[in-house]
Amino acid sequence: MLQELFNLPANLPVVASEHGADVDNFIIYIHWLMAALFIGWSSYYIYVLWRFNGKKNKKADYHGARTHVSSYLEVAVAIVEVVLLTAFAIPMWAKVVEEVPKPEESTQIRVMAQQFAWNFMHPGADDKFGKQAFDLVSEENKFGRDLEDENGKDDIFTLNEIHLPVDKKVVFHTSSLDVIHSFKVIAMRICQDTIPGMSIPVWCEPLKVGRYQINCAQLCGNGHTAMTGGFLNVDSQEDYDAWLAQNTPADGEEGAGALSFE
Amino acid sequence: MEVPYTVKNRPDTGLYNAKIGIWLFLASEVMLFGALFSSYILLRVTAQEGEWPTELLNVPIGTVNTLVLILSSVTVVMAWASLKLNNFKKFKFYQGLTVICAMIFVMIKSYEYRDKFTHHDVILTNGMRVDGHLVEETSEYIVLSHPLEYPAEKGIGYRPTALHEAEEEANAHGGGHHHTEDRKIMLSDIEKRTNWGPWANTYFAIYFTLTGLHALHVIGGALVMAYFWGPGSRMWKKNPEQFTNRIEVSGLFWHFVDLVWIFLFPILYLL
Amino acid sequence: MDSTEAKEHHGAEHDAGHGHDHHDPGFMRKYIFSTDHKIIGIQYGLTSLLFMLAGFFLIAVMRWSIAFPGEPLPVIGSLLNTFMAGMTSPVLDPETNELIGYAISNDLYNSFGAMHGTIMVFLAVVPLAFAAFGNYVVPLQIGAIDMAFPRLNMASYHLFLLGGLVMLGSFFIPGGPAQAGWTSYSPLATSIPTDGQLYWLIAMVIIITSSLLGAVNFIATIIQLRAPGMTWMRLPFFCWAQFVTAFLLLLAFPPLEVGALLQLMDRVAGTSFYLPTGLAISSMQDVSGGGSPLLYQHLFWFLGHPEVYVLILPAMGVVSEIIANNTRKPIWGYKSLVYSTLVLGFLSFIVWAHHMYLTGMGTKISTFFQTTTMIISIPSVIILTCLFISLWGGSIRFNTPMLFALAFLPMFGIGGLTGLPLGFNYSDIHLHDTYYVIGHFHYVVAPGTIFALIAGIYFWYPKLTGRYMSEFWGKVHFWCSFVFMNLTFQPMFAQGMAGMERRMADGGAGYSVANNPDAIGALADQFLKLNVNITFAAYALGLSQIPFIINLFYSISKGRSVESDNPWQSTTLEWQTPTPPPHGNFTTPPKVFAGPYEYSVPGAAQDYNPQNQKS
Ligand code: HEA
């Protein structure tokens, strides 16, 4: 654990999202508390084992320590925990789950996990998804789309690769076709279990252009280890616009057909 | 060597061993049924609009069964009290009555189960849906009695709530959707069909699980009490105090089983 | 009384329900169908040690796959292929196309992973910590002649054995054992084709029933059968720990039983408790839907969290006994220990959802659960603090049991401290389901609980056999285990921080930089390489147990004999009986006059005052 504490900043992988640094800092603060307790108690421990070795100290003291230091210590631990909780964990979590960005100010993506790949749905140029319902979901219609809906005509579907513009908030509406997976993008410091029958949003603001690994962080069957094909491509605005233009289904063309699941 | 306090109370706790044992066991039973009730609540509140069928059970029959169990709760106390009063004959009478009540309960319950298992729910290829009791089945067709026909919107096993009003109205006026004559349906016209078993929908799933587990408790309790009524009662001669304790302990269990039903009845039949 | 006479006498009125004072009852009645708590304790102990060995064997195979994915398993590869036909993957030489061995397939890895967790938790540690130690020691420590319900006690062991055998049986069916982790989440568990999952569920229901019977028995025993004068505040801390543990089992297991039952219904009766609408799994077209996958997780973790305290509390109990005895002074803050344990017991029922932060939890609920999680860490801190401070002023004897007990403290400390960043949801975003979690809980269960249990074995061994285990080999065992435990689990924190995930048959190679050269967030090489170190450390850890196993069996007949019935000069009642204790435990019914840890009382002639002696 000592090693881990000293390498801590180095051990944490690259961060590329706006809130990611907060997550890292928070992890580091907690580890300071842990380090203080660990080093303090370890020093005490080693000293005591040396000092009260039976060979040296023949007669034990019935009363032992007569001190209240330990109570102060316990109170101190409690106070630090309260601070970590109220000043950091609760408000930061609230920001992550309650303040999901509105469609006007963000890119909206639907994620449908499946054994063992990621299906993505992008609202296309009109920024609007077509209607969707779980009782329409089937192996042919993975997102449970209402095929009549006008808004859905220009939606873009991709497998495993999805493109987003940099410096713009993105909301992923995650769900699953079959079992529980977990949509984790380490560099973005987001992780959300994808649960069949539920659509759960998770969001971040990518700050750096790049191609990011998507991990499936939940045992989802015997191909779990092989579910490594997913990537999040954060593009500059031009590249993104180009991607969008290229992939938008032409007028009259059925959305789902434009780009099949490869 | 005897384990102490199997018969007499321990002075500082005021209990004998078996009594504390049964209370602890009942605490774990509370958690067992508590978890099932919680599951019921969670499934029910997360159910989609109209996907939780209600009023499918026969309330009068359920009420009769409730009364039977309540009655048995009284007789089980009477049996124990008779022993306390040293009246073995009366004990036999009340204990026997309790066992009979238990048997009646199980019989009524199995009648209800049979009623559900023979109730078939069919979605036709033309988008309509028919449900009714299966009276005949061949390799070409099935016949349902008291069929009810309505458009199939939701998945199998569900009945739109509005239907109940329609059904009542139909019953009142002797017409409408409700047909009294049997309905013959060709298998080729059927898209999907199921009977009302636990697989039909989550409501039936939890209904059968809860009542099934409860029925197992009733049967288990009845077996024990029948044993104490019959061969087990020989202990009365040798060790009346211990025998009375056993009756008390089995009675506590029986009260718990009744209590569970008192919760089950409203949440499954009435709400 | 003449023994044949006694037999006949009792044979006549057998159903009276208390005919357990036979003399010379024959092998079967004495060792297999015994109702004596001491024999049952030993039965539990040996069975669970065997299961622990099995659990280690499984992880040894898995660790090979993690360190060397796809490479043929040495030594036992073909043996495994024979046993688990169809689940190993044959490896061919790329040039000659000859079969060079068998590698572990993903299915096999997942099976073993699920079984390692299940066996270690439910079939090794709980039965050893709670049932074995509890059975042997608790009635002795409270001065009882046996458990309150001896025949129920026998039944719970037999049920446990049956459940264990059903669980093991699933290794021998086509398709192999369960593959959905020890957590067995639905819908995965429901959709997995192997019947092993069915075996898992049935075995769990049986094991749970066994634990419930055991828990009722323990609580009733502690409440009812304490010797005269054994007031609650004179109860050795070990008994308190077992008492609270029994309540946890009693109240937390039934919901898991429900969880298993509903999953069983989903598998065999076609219900949809955990299967939502909108599921598109080809093998499960016909379900009605409308269920909730999260319901299962709630039921599982409602047990799951109290369960971890079931793993740790008895261990803490053992450690306190040994520390008091070998520092030759009372435990510091006995009352705080007791109250903290009670508080821990209560709170452990309301923290379960900290395992589910990333299932899409709103602020209110997650605030509740992370607050309770932080609150529950306080009693743990208090317990550890009391034990640490107990060392102050002692005259510490460093014998083998004490070494293991002493090592428990910092090891549990590390495990507990690393629970904190997991307990805050915001940091859990990054750490959830990584090797950081694996490191966290192994530090508490392996160098924590297992060390405490081994300490207990060394400590109470002279009571069972009248002989000591070898000190020298005990110390070899300790130092090797201590070093390799840390070498095994410590690097896991670094891996977890780097984002390496658990339950990966290839140890994360699929997400490595080598595999995804242009991807940001891929796993750096240095962390992948640690897998090899860990694997060899784990093997060395396994080998370190050999001196222990030999010592354990060899010393039964060859160990150094104890000088007296109370070889450690202890105060508690289990040492104030003949060695080994006869049927009925005490030669004269004990009376208790003092607290449990009256060591080095000022002015006393010797440095320990047994509880049953007037001082
Ligand atoms: C015996 C078992 C045990 C114990 C005691 C604990 C104790 C704790 N656990 Fe752990 N936990 C597990 C077993 C255990 N856990 C298991 C098995 C899992 C994984 C299950 C799975 O997913 O498969 C898990 C997972 C787990 C998670 C979920 C992680 C995730 O999946 O993302 C969380 C989150 O809150 C958590 C938190 C805690 C906390 C806050 C404690 C606290 O109670 C700890 C309190 C203790 C302290 C704070 C230490 C105090 C020490 C000192 C003050 C002295 C220090 C001195 C020195 C080091 C010298 N645990």
Ligand code: HEA
């Ligand atoms: C009490 C619980 C317990 C214990 C003791 C252990 C002990 C060990 N565990 Fe395990 N482990 C779990 C519970 C436990 N584990 C759980 C719940 C999981 C999660 C599963 C899941 O993901 O679903 C897990 C997962 C897990 C993983 C992650 C797998 C993955 O995510 O893919 C790893 C990886 O290294 C691991 C390693 C080890 C090692 C090296 C030990 C070593 O410490 C083992 C040491 C033991 C020995 C060396 C044996 C000693 C034997 C004796 C003393 C017996 C003597 C016998 C006689 C006298 C007859 N464990």
Ligand code: CUA
């Ligand atoms: Cu998908 Cu793991």
Ligand SMILES: [Cu+2]
């Ligand atoms: Cu927990």
